[in-house]
Amino acid sequence: MMAAMYPRQLARPLSVLALLLVLGAAGPAAAELRIDITRGVAEPLPIAITDFAGLTEAESRFGRDISLVVAADLERSGLFRRIDSRAFIQTAQASNNLPRFGDWRTINAQALVQGRVRMIADGRLRVEFRLWDVFAEQQMSGIAYQTVPNAWRRVGHMIADTVYKRITGESGYFDSRLVYIAESGPQNRRIKRLAIMDQDGENHHFLTDGAELVLTPRFSPTLQEIIYLSYFGNLPRVYIFNLDTGRQEVLGEFPGMTFAPRFSPDGKKVIMSMAKDGNSEIYNMDLRTHVTKRLTHHSAIDTSPSYSPDGKRITFNSDRGGTQQLYVMGSDGRDVRRVSHGKGRYATPVWSPRGDLIAFTKMRKGRFFIGVMRPDGSGERLLAEDYLVEAPTWAPNGRVLMFFRQQPTRADGGGGGSRLYSIDLTGHNEREMITPLDASDPAWSSLIP
């Protein structure tokens, strides 16, 4: 429908083939190296990550760059502390030999990541890595990846995910992407653009040119599409951006504004709000048949719907009780139950991909909070607070959240900037996500398929 202005060759993540590397016999797994991430980690695990070895200059450069991606991912998680390579005693690794564990113990490395890079005959890159438990003197993991050289960053993220999973027991989240709204210009005429990037801020692309106001983008489960609100033609409606083709298409013709869209976990449906005669209700739409079904029936505002990961329930935001609160209902719209009961107003509920928690924005006494609660409303915990924090989104493993924080605006129009932040579910390790422009409405993808 609308013209694409989009680097198509970079639209989709490049595929990577992964092969398990079995090296030697696995020894006894008694006191295995492990981080328990369910409690706030006081002391990050010291890990040594060597430059991946190459035989040629090009291979060595890929090797160094990949190890930097691995290190940055792990360090950003707050669970690992990268040991400065200047402290390394063993700098070069003789090809397939075991590491000199004594050298690594001396500098207190508990885990060691080594790897090597080869350009293979068909022009592809073969990257091998091994994760070692330094004190047990055991290999914990070993995988070889083959891919086109352009996908070297993805390989780094996949290695980081493997290390994370092997040591924490939880699946990783580094091989994933973010879509968000890039903001620029004065507050009263803000220019907003769809933008996409890797989870670490790299491979950043603007998907729209700012001619239309766009809001609240979210990924499909396959990461092939982004669903969002656009004011194209001054008609605020839900659109789908196809990352394969660069095309933006309106979801359908509706008698009122459609907004607050999200995909169902199986990607077959869209759930959203539609405002008719001023009344916002929640609908779903089957993407194949285009049949819509109304799920809420109330004169109050019903919006911000989000499916549970099994698709059986929906959490949403309503002011039917007098103020904004969180509700849960069946995916057929039945059994509506209010779940938030604390003081203040609650908004933007988002079901964790693990299913165990709902993240939300809370407003109370002029302050905004990001928090989580169990789907029955119990166990509320607030993770971040400020003048304005909003729109939590879950990392694919349900252990990290991202949200945006907006500064107050001064009367002269200054201030008002907004930025993305990630924070651990424990409330620790809050970090700013660096973006080229101001940023809001982040949405984290699932792991790249």
Added chain:
Amino acid sequence: MRFKILGLFAVVALIAACETAPDESATASGAGTSLTGRLGADSARSKNTAALSGSQEDLVANVGDRVFFEFDRYSIKPEARQTLVTQAAWMKKFPSLTFTIEGHCDERGTREYNLALGERRANSVKDYLVALGVNPNRLRTLSYGKERPVALGSNEQAWSQNRRAVTVVGAAGS
């Protein structure tokens, strides 16, 4: 200051007289309009001879293009009623015109909820105008939520001006 207010009364009375609006319009308007609305209308008055009859400028200068809302509310406030009475009468004078009513919110809410709230505010105004006899087919609503503040600043004075519904002649485009 007193002179300006008296001047505005005169303008309002003049309009009210020429469009045969309900009687209360002349008496309620000056007292009910907000300070900013009064100053805005007053400063625009010098230009209103230049404003094309039936234009947005005409609406802003001689009628008032907006009404304001309480925090998280969408009911028409008593002081907004008079503006809408005057708007409805003005709309009837130009039966070929269509209008977009834009609903807006302050920044002290979440984005999606504010889109819904802005839609409600725009519809409250639409319903009020329809009740005053304006053909609903001439009125379209458009919510901007908190996306288009008119007053900058993170304080109640700015927020109170941003919680608004603005009547725009023709298609929207703010």
